[in-house]
Amino acid sequence: MVNSPNHTSKPQLHVAVGIIKRQQQVLLALRHASQHQGDKWEFPGGKVELGETVDVALKRELQEELAITLTACQPFMQIQHAYPERDVLLDIWLVTAFEGVPTGVEGQPLQWAEISQLHTLTFPDANQPIVARLQQQFTA
Numbered sequence: 040m041v042n043s044p045n046h047t048s049k050p051q052l053h054v055a056v057g058i059i060k061r062q063q064q065v066l067l068a069l070r071h072a073s074q075h076q077g078d079k080w081e082f083p084g085g086k087v088e089l090g091e092t093v094d095v096a097l098k099r100e101l102q103e104e105l106a107i108t109l110t111a112c113q114p115f116m117q118i119q120h121a122y123p124e125r126d127v128l129l130d131i132w133l134v135t136a137f138e139g140v141p142t143g144v145e146g147q148p149l150q151w152a153e154i155s156q157l158h159t160l161t162f163p164d165a166n167q168p169i170v171a172r173l174q175q176q177f178t179a
């Protein structure tokens with residue numbers, strides 16, 4: 040394919056992901072059954088659009104999906120993962136300040152999950168290193 044830099048036909052997605060932390064908990068949203076990696080818990084976020092910086096994309100996604108306004112964040116980690124049907128670059132940010140009350144605008148269930156219990160939940164396959172790093176960094 041002419042437009043694909045690595046000459047494969049797999050989509051390459053750049054995804055802005057927010058870890059919204061409150062004391063020893065993080066906010067999770069349940070992906071809809073019909074979505075890629077459906078019925079799994081995600082950190083809210085979504086695809087970076089053409090011409091957007093990642094932090095601008097994250098701010099937009101958190102507004103669209105949760106109706107909160109991101110006011111401060113810092114880079115946390117990046118994960119490149121090859122799913123059979125698409126490759127993703129997860130650009131993960133720690134959200135350190137926001138305004139508003141998170142709401143599942145798109146009807147998605149939300150939960151504040153204890154960081155120490157994250158390993159008991161089902162996440163997209165790419166997320167394992169995020170869970171490991173959160174537990175390493177924020178649990179005793």
Ligand SMILES: Nc1nc2c([nH]c(=O)n2[C@H]2C[C@H](O)[C@@H](COP(=O)(O)OP(=O)(O)OP(=O)(O)O)O2)c(=O)[nH]1
Binds near residue numbers: 055129163165
């Ligand atoms: N938001 C999010 N996406 C993740 C995580 N882990 C993971 O593998 N992904 C993958 C699943 C999807 O393939 C991709 C996100 O794409 P998406 O289609 O859900 O993005 P979006 O929010 O822009 O969705 P849409 O508006 O197009 O419906 O990243 C995660 O923790 N959070």
Ligand SMILES: [Mg+2]
Binds near residue numbers: 084086100104
């Ligand atoms: Mg999304």
